[in-house]
Amino acid sequence: METIHTADQMYSRWDLAPVGAGAVVVARDRVVALGAFADLRERWPTARVRTWPGALGPGRVHDGPLPDAPTPRERVHAVLKTGATAVVEEHLDAPGLRAAAERNDLLVLPHARPSLITDAGRADLAVLDADGACIATVCAGRLVHRRR
Incomplete structure (x- = not known):
């Protein structure tokens, strides 16, 4: 639908x-x-x-470290709350962060773009x-x- x-x-x-x-x-x-x-x-x-x-x-594209939060899932959700639907790959350096981003369909980009x-x-x-x-x-x- x-x-x-x-x-x-x-x-x-x-x-x-x-x-x-x-x-x-x-x-x-x-x-x-x-x-x-x-x-x-x-x-x-x-x-x-x-x-x-x-x-x-x-x-939006989030180009910076993800906000601090107790879990990778909560860090990704904090980004989504800003209107961002993509993050720059270099900022997914903490354990579990990339997996949490992918589970939530957040685009992972090699660099920021419009x-x-x-x-x-x-x-x-x-x-x-x-x-x-x-x-x-x-x-x-x-x-x-x-x-x-």
């Missing part, structure tokens, strides 16, 4: 102009389409809709409030963090 994620503003890349009332259609772990919500809703009338406050865009939402690309999304704080994170199509 498809899910349409929509927000007041949607960015395919954080440094480009937003699409007002934009949306992203996700099926399993992939982006099926992105564009204006009204157009996508018409094309996918039975899709579940998640409407978010703030700005919807690509998941994030982008593309058709048929992996469904990695972040929803940010006006201050840039993460409201929600979608990693490989799964909602893995939602601020209450």
